[in-house]
Amino acid sequence: MKILLATVPPWLPYHSYLSVPLLTGILKENGFSVIQKDYNVEFYNNILSSDEINAQFKLFAKQGATNPDPKKQGLVEISEYLTGQIDMFKSSVKQEESYNDEKLLQNSFEMLDLTLKTFSLNFPEIELALGEVKYLFDHYDIDEVFKYIYDDGNFFRYYFTKYHLQEIQKEQPDVAGFSITTAEQLIPALTFAQILREYKSDIRIFLGGSYISRVAQNLITDNRFNELVNSVLRGYSEDTIGELMQAYQHGRELDHIAGILYRKGENIINAPLPSYKFIKDVPFPNFDNLPFDLYFSPYRKLPVELSKGCYWGKCKFCELNNEVYTAKTAERIFSEVAYLHNRYNVSHFPFVSASPSPKLLYAIATKIKEAGLKITWSTMIRPEAYIDEMFAQRLYDGGMRLAKIGFESGSQKMLDAMNKGMYVESNKNVLRALHMAGINVHGYFMYGYNGETSSDIEKTEIFIKEERPMLTSLATSFYTEIYKPADGLRIYKLPNMDKSKYIKSII
Numbered sequence: 001m002k003i004l005l006a007t008v009p010p011w012l013p014y015h016s017y018l019s020v021p022l023l024t025g026i027l028k029e030n031g032f033s034v035i036q037k038d039y040n041v042e043f044y045n046n047i048l049s050s051d052e053i054n055a056q057f058k059l060f061a062k063q064g065a066t067n068p069d070p071k072k073q074g075l076v077e078i079s080e081y082l083t084g085q086i087d088m089f090k091s092s093v094k095q096e097e098s099y100n101d102e103k104l105l106q107n108s109f110e111m112l113d114l115t116l117k118t119f120s121l122n123f124p125e126i127e128l129a130l131g132e133v134k135y136l137f138d139h140y141d142i143d144e145v146f147k148y149i150y151d152d153g154n155f156f157r158y159y160f161t162k163y164h165l166q167e168i169q170k171e172q173p174d175v176a177g178f179s180i181t182t183a184e185q186l187i188p189a190l191t192f193a194q195i196l197r198e199y200k201s202d203i204r205i206f207l208g209g210s211y212i213s214r215v216a217q218n219l220i221t222d223n224r225f226n227e228l229v230n231s232v233l234r235g236y237s238e239d240t241i242g243e244l245m246q247a248y249q250h251g252r253e254l255d256h257i258a259g260i261l262y263r264k265g266e267n268i269i270n271a272p273l274p275s276y277k278f279i280k281d282v283p284f285p286n287f288d289n290l291p292f293d294l295y296f297s298p299y300r301k302l303p304v305e306l307s308k309g310c311y312w313g314k315c316k317f318c319e320l321n322n323e324v325y326t327a328k329t330a331e332r333i334f335s336e337v338a339y340l341h342n343r344y345n346v347s348h349f350p351f352v353s354a355s356p357s358p359k360l361l362y363a364i365a366t367k368i369k370e371a372g373l374k375i376t377w378s379t380m381i382r383p384e385a386y387i388d389e390m391f392a393q394r395l396y397d398g399g400m401r402l403a404k405i406g407f408e409s410g411s412q413k414m415l416d417a418m419n420k421g422m423y424v425e426s427n428k429n430v431l432r433a434l435h436m437a438g439i440n441v442h443g444y445f446m447y448g449y450n451g452e453t454s455s456d457i458e459k460t461e462i463f464i465k466e467e468r469p470m471l472t473s474l475a476t477s478f479y480t481e482i483y484k485p486a487d488g489l490r491i492y493k494l495p496n497m498d499k500s501k502y503i504k505s506i507i
């Protein structure tokens, strides 16, 4: 039995994502034949090519389109320039020299984004940007989603048919699985599923990932979904993917598999989610045969997962509130990093967990320093008050180069309201300690949480202004309430506020 596992667009194409290599590692250890694909990075390389851009402009001209939209006309006017330069823009984000030239890099990324707009000429219902698709219809509405999937003007049908159908016909997978972690990936994944189904009607197609895990119950009752998808593996699937593949291989029932959701005759089988604990001998992720040269960075990077959940787990706005925290040991993480470093010649590791404990990070840094391993890493970290200069120095010496911190607010009242379990003054001390050690810090700030007043906003602005020299970069966002959708596909409530008021004050 041949299994295809794939990451689908849109995601930022800077490095491989973890879920597919993780599951590939587990299945290969268990003797399955797996073809793993990063369709996301292939997507941006294929469509950002002079041939493809040229084809888009030609198609637009052939259709005799006279478009009064000045933005589209503007694109047509610079078509020769974009077609001629696109390969250069793409290669400049992959080469060390141009990558380290801030202005050139920014210009290249802006031009890549501008070039991606070319696809709206012929596919007016989408707008592409790097790592993003904006749908100009309600892509949280199930009927709208299926209307687009079966529409002749579906951009993703054009794309997958042109670039991937042939290889699928050659590889002939019996099972295909797609990871869907954002709402924007649902249409590309279901479109590809539909192409596969047309080509091979008995192929088994399953979906996994955090987004589909949350909305699949609203899709499973829909025949259009069931015609394309055989099952959804909800929750963490490290322990359950092997069982699902065994069941498919031997024609067994799926009902006993934790987290499985599927239609069985007239019944919906919806098994309770799996609980998960890292075990010492879970196989290392397998990144074999991924196209390392295609990623939009001159530095090879591979993601490493340290933990699931959050050891604090009490912030009221957070999805990880009350989630069980489980972490790998420092020994296990060190051997994983050393293995990936040697096997794939990689020296940069984004640690991708939402909230690993700083003490775990300290233990990993100590092991890396003691072993003399020449690698660097980035991570999320909670600014615990015990992170002083010595602690930060050890993190730096063990390879930490970027700390991403959710400061959220400069108002103690708001931190308390969110139940962040932290203090404004000690946050400043931690920021200083990390900065002094040479670690870059990216800060996240959130506006609009319940009860925030203009005086709280002002305190956040003062925090940002005063600490700006120590913040390498920062991002602001607006509080969006998370909820479990009773129907449809939306998992966040839109913030109900005048964003421009806040954005202006920050700029």
Ligand code: SF4
Pocket: 310, 311, 312, 313, 314, 315, 318, 319, 320, 321, 354, 355, 382, 406, 420
């Ligand atoms: S510390 Fe971060 S990850 Fe943990 S609960 Fe709070 S916001 Fe969520």
